[in-house]
Structures are given as structure tokens and as C-alpha cells.
Amino acid sequence: xxxxxxxxxxxxxxxxxxxxxxxxxxxxxxxxxxxxxxxxxxxxxxxxxxxxxxxxxxxxxxxxxxxxxxxxxxxxxxxxxxxxxxxxxxxxxxxxxxxxxxxxxxxxxxxxxxxxxxxxxxxxxxxxxxxxxxxxxxxxxxxxxxxxxxxxxxxxxxxxxxxxxxxxxxxxxxxxxxxxxxxxxxxxxxxxxxxxxxxxxxxxxxxxxxxxxxxxxxxxxxxxxxxxxxxxxxxxxxxxxxxxxxxxxxxxxxxxxxxxxxxxxxxxxxxxxxxxxxxxxxxxxxxxxxxxxxxxxxxxxxxxxxxxxxxxxxxxxxxxxxxxxxxxxxxxxxxxxxxxxxxxxxxxxxxxxxxxxxxxxxxxxxxxxxxxxxxxxxxxxxxxxxxxxxxxxxxxxxxxxxxxxxxxxxxxxxxxxxxxxxxxxxxxxxxxxxxxxxxxxxxxxxxxxxxxxxxxxxxxxxx
Amino acid sequence: xxxxxxxxxxxxxxxxxxxxxxxxxxxxxxxxxxxxxxxxxxxxxxxxxxxxxxxxxxxxxxxxxxx
Numbered sequence: 001x002x003x004x005x006x007x008x009x010x011x012x013x014x015x016x017x018x019x020x021x022x023x024x025x026x027x028x029x030x031x032x033x034x035x036x037x038x039x040x041x042x043x044x045x046x047x048x049x050x051x052x053x054x055x056x057x058x059x060x061x062x063x064x065x066x067x068x069x070x071x072x073x074x075x076x077x078x079x080x081x082x083x084x085x086x087x088x089x090x091x092x093x094x095x096x097x098x099x100x101x102x103x104x105x106x107x108x109x110x111x112x113x114x115x116x117x118x119x120x121x122x123x124x125x126x127x128x129x130x131x132x133x134x135x136x137x138x139x140x141x142x143x144x145x146x147x148x149x150x151x152x153x154x155x156x157x158x159x160x161x162x163x164x165x166x167x168x169x170x171x172x173x174x175x176x177x178x179x180x181x182x183x184x185x186x187x188x189x190x191x192x193x194x195x196x197x198x199x200x201x202x203x204x205x206x207x208x209x210x211x212x213x214x215x216x217x218x219x220x221x222x223x224x225x226x227x228x229x230x231x232x233x234x235x236x237x238x239x240x241x242x243x244x245x246x247x248x249x250x251x252x253x254x255x256x257x258x259x260x261x262x263x264x265x266x267x268x269x270x271x272x273x274x275x276x277x278x279x280x281x282x283x284x285x286x287x288x289x290x291x292x293x294x295x296x297x298x299x300x301x302x303x304x305x306x307x308x309x310x311x312x313x314x315x316x317x318x319x320x321x322x323x324x325x326x327x328x329x330x331x332x333x334x335x336x337x338x339x340x341x342x343x344x345x346x347x348x349x350x351x352x353x354x355x356x357x358x359x360x361x362x363x364x365x366x367x368x369x370x371x372x373x374x375x376x377x378x379x380x381x382x383x384x385x386x387x388x389x390x391x392x393x394x395x396x397x398x399x400x401x402x403x404x405x406x407x408x409x410x411x412x413x414x415x416x417x418x419x420x421x422x423x424x425x426x427x428x429x430x431x432x433x434x435x436x437x438x439x440x441x442x443x444x445x446x447x448x449x450x451x452x453x454x455x456x457x458x459x460x461x462x463x
Numbered sequence: 464x465x466x467x468x469x470x471x472x473x474x475x476x477x478x479x480x481x482x483x484x485x486x487x488x489x490x491x492x493x494x495x496x497x498x499x500x501x502x503x504x505x506x507x508x509x510x511x512x513x514x515x516x517x518x519x520x521x522x523x524x525x526x527x528x529x530x
Contacts (some may be wrong), residue, residue: 209519209520297510299506300506300507300510302503303503303504303506303507304507306500306503307500307503307504307507310500318481318483321483322481322482322483322484325484325485325486325489326486333489333492334489334492334493334495334496335496337478337483337485337489337493337496338474338493338496338497338499338500339500340478340481340483341473341474341477341478341481341483341493341497342500342504345508346500346504346507346508348518349507349508349510349512350504350507351518351519351520352512352516352517352518352519353507353510353512354518354519355516355517355518355519356512356516358519
């Protein structure tokens with residue numbers, strides 16, 4: 001059974017006529033059929049649509065037209081993205097009888113317009129409220145590096161499908177870490193762009209003031225070419241900024257000369273296992289980054305993010321919580337119900353604190369351009385594990401996974417989660433972070449670190 | 464001096480105010496989940512903010528609604 005070639009390699013093969021899109025998509029569908037049973041990444045396969053779309057890509061090329069920079073690249077999306085003619089369940093059972101989507105989500109359309117071919121939808125925590133993809137309705141998604149362990153979440157299916165080489169490209173969403181956590185635990189690259197950079201039209205949101213969509217892939221270049229295809233203003237998403245695309249492919253190989261890289265310390269160098277910090281140090285050493293910087297009030301930012309998330313998420317699902325709470329996943333139900341009861345002043349204060357925090361971070365980015373921080377406090381834990389001991393303290397195993405991601409997304413910062421080379425152990429990731437709208441810096445540093453050999457998406461140990 | 468907060472008293476009453484039924488089998492977990500939120504909200508609420516600081520969630524009127 002073949003593994004999926006990367007995004008750029010696949011598109012190049014189709015564009016030159018070396019391979020047909022139909023052949024590539026058939027292979028992807030076969031890989032999913034044979035191997036996904038052990039991973040449980042996919043919840044829907046769009047075979048008929050995929051083969052039709054692939055045939056159109058081949059026909060375009062045969063007619064002498066440009067089939068696009070992502071020609072024939074099979075991709076799949078977290079099942080909160082609208083797919084035409086399919087009910088968007090967002091990991092829930094409640095919405096199985098929801099009306100099918102009338103058209104694809106904006107980001108799905110953008111990838112398809114660039115020649116990529118949608119092959120299915122992917123598992124997630126119910127309504128994106130979780131970090132582990134232990135979904136009681138659809139089963140847990142398993143980590144391709146060790147199927148007894150979680151894939152991370154909430155975009156667990158998106159990370160696992162890429163890590164298991166079922167497809168080279170997926171989309172997820174990130175409210176508090178839901179792209180970065182599973183990317184790190186599955187050993188793949190994942191991008192949380194600046195809040196407002198990409199359109200969320202046609203995505204089912206979780207906490208609207210925090211949510212962003214973003215890609216997963218197995219190399220920085222593959223992530224970059226997908227990110228470039230996803231960019232562009234969209235009046236259908238009121239949070240999507242009215243700024244023109246700023247492609248990163250042209251600047252990817254400029255190196256990181258002149259970019260001031262620092263390691264986040266203080267909050268970001270405690271509350272985790274030693275391996276998580278050692279991974280960050282390996283990247284810093286490779287880049288020659290000796291500067292240390294402490295982000296102000298990161299713990300407070302995480303706390304405020306939890307308040308904002310709980311309120312926005314609960315309000316979105318309040319009608320269902322009132323009418324049939326029992327149909328919610330037991331993994332999310334109590335947290336959704338509790339969020340509905342938060343006093344208004346807590347929420348408003350948390351959103352005002354967010355403004356202060358963003359202003360403080362803006363000062364920090366006068367002295368530094370890129371910050372390195374651990375992606376998760378520890379590697380993937382066994383499915384079903386409820387708590388974890390850290391420095392003699394019992395912590396919620398899944399909840400604590402977001403300790404290093406939440407303070408960064410609360411400020412809307414662009415962050416690339418990248419797998420750090422780990423010999424013979426479970427994957428761990430680093431977050432590469434920049435000031436808002438500076439994805440260019442994030443990508444240049446990531447590409448340089450990848451070239452230096454310290455970031456790599458390793459093949460799974462198991463499966 | 465405010466009385467110590469008891470989520471076991473607050474949760475059923477706040478749910479009633481919202482018209483949100485809580486199943487007896489969920490009540491304990493909801494109280495625990497709310498207690499977590501109350502714990503993290505403590506330092507957030509204790510952090511003083513100047514009045515002129517505007518909330519981060521800013522409303523942007525739709526394009527095309529002018530004239």
C-alpha cells in the first residue's frame with residue numbers, strides 16, 4: 001500500500017502529466033478503505049464526488065488549461081466544514097438530521113478551485129469542545145504513532161489522516177489549540193493563521209471570537225502552498241479581514257537572517273514534561289536562538305480564554321441544551337451546560353482583559369519577531385486516561401493539553417505547530433509564533449528549521 | 464464581605480433563570496464544571512482594567528450598509 005505523496009509532489013506529477021488525478025484519488029480512497037479502520041479519522045467518504053472532480057482536473061489538463069497549483073491533491077476536512085449535500089454534524093449526533101449543506105464552505109471551495117479534490121470528512125470532538133477527539137458518538141480517533149493513544153483534538157481526524165499518510169492535506173479549526181495540539185501529538189505540521197486571516201463562511205463555529213480554520217500537511221512547503229490557496233477576503237465572514245492575500249510561497253526560502261527569534265520562558269517553561277521543553281530547546285539551538293522572553297500574564301490569558309470559550313460555545317448550542325441535553329456527548333455535556341450559566345460580567349471582563357493582553361504582546365513584539373514555545377505539555381496519552389500527574393499535581397489529562405496554546409490564540413497570533421525530531425519516541429511539537437499578520441515570519445523560520453533538520457514529520461511507528 | 468460562593472446553590476438557580484433543565488444525573492458534573500470556571504474567573508475578575516479599555520470583540524457593521 002502506497003503512502004500519500006506530498007501536496008507539492010502530487011500537484012507537480014498531475015500538472016506535468018506524469019500521473020492522472022483520477023489515479024491519485026483512487027489510491028487515496030483505497031488507502032482510506034484499507035487503513036482508516038485502525039485510525040478512525042474519517043466519518044464520511046465522498047467517493048463519487050471525488051472521482052468526478054478528479055476526472056475534471058484531468059480533463060482540464062488534457063484541454064491545455066491550467067488545472068491549478070493543487071491539481072489532483074486529495075484532501076479531507078474536519079466535519080464542521082460544510083460539504084454540499086451532506087449534513088454538517090460537527091461531531092454531534094443531534095445534528096444528524098440537520099438539512100444537508102447547500103454548498104461547500106469557503107475554504108473547501110478555495111482548495112477545490114485550486115485543483116485539490118475533496119475525498120471526505122474527518123472526526124472531531126463534539127462541537128470542537130475538547131483536545132482529545134475521544135468522541136462518544138463516532139469513537140476515538142487513534143494516533144497513527146500508537147493506536148492505543150489519542151490523536152489530540154479537536155481536529156484529531158485532520159491530524160491523524162495526514163500522519164497516517166491517508167491524504168497529504170486536511171483542514172481543521174482552532175479555537176484554543178485544536179489545530180496545534182493534534183498536529184503536535186500526531187507529528188505533522190499545522191497552521192493556525194492570524195484571527196481573521198481566513199474565511200470561516202460555511203464552517204460551524206464553536207467560539208466565534210476565537211475560531212480560525214487552517215491546514216495540516218507533512219512539510220512546511222506543503223502547508224505553505226495550501227495556506228496561499230486558502231487566503232482572501234470574504235464578506236460572508238464578518239471576522240474575515242478585508243486584506244489581499246499575502247502569499248508565503250515566494251518568501252519561503254529567504255532564510256531567517258534578520259529575524260529575531262526568542263524562546264518563551266516563565267509560564268511556557270513550566271507545567272509540562274521535560275521532553276516538551278527539550279524539544280523547544282533543540283529547535284532554538286538549531287536556529288542559534290539564545291534570547292529568552294517572558295510573555296506577560298499568560299496564565300491570566302488562558303483563564304480568560306476559558307471563560308470566553310465557555311460562554312460563546314454554550315450560547316451557540318443553548319436551544320439544544322434546553323431541548324435535549326442528554327443527546328450531547330458525555331465528554332462535552334457538563335462543560336456546555338456550565339458555560340451557559342456564566343455571569344455576564346465574567347465574559348465582558350475577559351474580553352476587555354483580552355484587549356489589554358493584546359496591547360502588552362504588541363510591546364513584546366518590538367523586541368522580538370518570532371517566539372518559540374512548546375505545543376503541548378506532554379505527548380499523546382492513552383485513550384480513556386482522565387488525569388495526569390505533573391510535578392506531583394493531578395491535572396485533567398485532556399484539558400491541560402491546551403496550557404501552551406490557549407494564551408497565544410487568545411491574542412489571535414499566527415502560530416505554526418511543527419513536529420520536532422524525536423528519536424524513537426512519541427511526537428512532540430513546537431509552536432512558532434509571530435505578531436498578528438506576520439505569517440511570513442512564521443513560515444520563514446519554520447522552513448529554515450526544517451532545512452536544518454530539526455523539524456520533520458516522521459513516519460508512524462505503528463500501523 | 465460577600466458570602467463564600469457555593470456552586471451547588473448557584474448552578475440550579477442560574478439554570479432555572481435560563482429555563483435550562485438539568486438532569487439529576489448531570490447535576491454533579493455541571494456543578495464541578497462550573498466550579499472550575501469560577502476558579503479560573505477569580506484572578507480574571509480580580510485584575511483591574513481601566514474603564515477606557517474596549518472589549519476585544521468589536522462589532523464591524525456590514526459592508527454595503529452605508530448609503
